[in-house]
Amino acid sequence: MQTPKNSRSTTPLPSWRAPVAAGALSADVALPGSKSLMNRELVLAALANGPSTIRLPLHSRDTGLMVEALRSLGVGIESTGDSGPYGPDLRVTPAVLTGGAPTEGGHGLRIDCGLAGTVMRFIPPLAALATGRVTIDGDESARRRPMRTTIASLVALGVDVIDDGDGSMPFTFTGAGAVRGGAITIDASQSSQFVSGLLLSAPRFDEGLVLRHAGERLPSTPHIDMTVDALRARGVVVDQPEPGVWHVHPGPIAARDVVIEPDLSNAAPFAAAALVAGGTVRIRTWPAETTQVGADLESLLPLWGATVARDGDDLVVDGGVGVRGGATLPGLDLDLSRGGELAPALVALATLADGPSTITGIGHLRGHETDRLAALAADVNGLVADGSTAVTELEDGLRIDPRPLRGAPWAAYEDHRMATAGAILGLVVDGVDVDDIGTTAKTLPQFPELWAALVQTGDHS
Structure with missing residues (x-):
């Protein structure tokens, strides 16, 4: 071991x-919003052609790191004054993205990714659209997370990256205000976030992006489906001519007001509790x-003997005794x-x-x-x-x-x-x-x- x-x-x-x-x-459990959806919508709102409002947002460390990363690049993100049960709604106003001038240490703008995979994989392609030098870094533990595919992707897109060659953070690059785009091949076997991070910014690449995955496996494909759906909801044309290939056409990303669904993966311990302690757990506002x-919990928990049923907008898990x-x-x-x-x-x-x-x-x-x-x-x-x-x-x-x-x-x-x-x-x-x-x-x-x-x-x- x-x-x-x-x-x-x-x-x-x-x-x-x-x-x-x-x-x-x-x-009876009402959960805050989905981190996966929230950070995708923040990126798309930052690159959109007008302001967007994010309603029922998640306010957590991972989403806070994404907000601060985007703000540091010039994006306006402010509370609207409207507030849900877990915090205020957010108004996102796009801006010309700007990195930092090289400092004495040569790092320019440092973006802190914490330990958030979505931030460390989604922000670099977006920050490559900025003008100026950007360093991507995070917690000490985050420096052990795999980033080689993100770094290689930036290089394949024509971005000049400076790193230690070990495929991890920190790494630095200087954006020229545009990314050429085109066709690239990556190995996303270690995380579907490598795919999503590129797809989210791809509409703003000059030539869009034809992305091919060449690894042995591709984990967590529903997260890529989530990314594609979010892009299409904002008017972006995304084709998938064959499994493992995505073609994102260049074009505007529409401004949009979105409501963030409750985080269904965070529902897992609460739903599982019914099978352990017995009784029922109702998860509020489970999306249809x-x-x-x-959402796979609906089919997985009955394998252990739970009764799972929808009751109006809620999901009810009955674990018996x-x-x-x-x-x-x-x-x-x-x-x-x-x-x-x-x-x-x-x-x-x-x-x-x-x-x-x-x-x-x-x-x-x-x-x-x-x-x-x-x-x-x-x-x-x-x-x-x-x-x-x-x-x-x-x-x-x-x-x-x-x-x-x-x-x-x-x-x-x-x-x-x-x-x-x-x-x-x-x-x-x-x-x-x-x-x-x-x-x-x-x-x-x-x-x-x-x-x-x-x-x-x-x-x-």
Whole structure:
């Protein structure tokens, strides 16, 4: 087993004791907006032919980093005065994009990507349209995330990039105010974000873009569908003549007012909680049609025995008596190549099953906020009561052989989905101490409060 990256063991933080469910749930959850949709719409609004309004936006670390990156390039982003339950709407006003003059250190404008994959993969093609020097950088942990494909893409588009040659941040380039575009080939095997980042800015390239993926696999294709849909909704012509090829025609990106859907991937721990604690969890305003991979929960959770039904605009997950009440969950073999971001929550369910499970199609998760395969194996195995191995890493996934569990520390590794996976297991395993629940602020700052409210609905004392 590999050692997971991003451990914070050298910087002790107050741990968060995952609350145990005292009874069957009867929860009603309204989630903030989708990070994936929000950051795509911010980029498109910044490049549009007029102002756009983003309603029910997500206000989180990842979206905040995107807002600040765009502002630093000259884009106007202001609150409208209208506010939803989780913060104000935003008005985005495009501007002539401007980088920085070379400083004494030669870096010009430094854009902080934090640990946000969408920022580090979406902003460089956009910033290449600016005039001036731009340096792309982020958290120390982000410097271990794969960026070689983004760098190679910029070079193929005629952008002069200065980097250390290791395919990671930081790297620097000087924009000339335009990008030629044309036909390029990339390997996006490590992340679909490499494709989306290029497609989003491609309408503003002089020749548009014909993009071909040449790798062995292409993970999380629904995220690319989301990008294409967002482009087409703004009047951009996008063709896909064959699988793995996208042709974005040059032209204007229409200004548009958009409403951001709730984040369905962030719904995963709340929906899974019904199977663990028992009872029902209602997720408010579940979209009838969506490109979010979290929608796959509707078909995945019944495989473990949940009843999933729509009730008006909501999705209701009924877990029966749940693991807490004595229900058994079956072992399953799942291919999650469509939606690997659901894997941490589903691995938590598989850990509580009565038989072995194999979850594959998730090898690319090694390059996320942390190596999620190694992190999940380390954390779950740390809970095994007799010290044996419950989770084994595979080349493209994990094998889970459930074992009796007991309370123990759970490392988040600066990864929001690792933190929420620990919370799921903590519903029935007393003493799961998540070392950094604050990392959920990456996409869901309200997680601790929403989770506490969820668990309290099961307190029948």
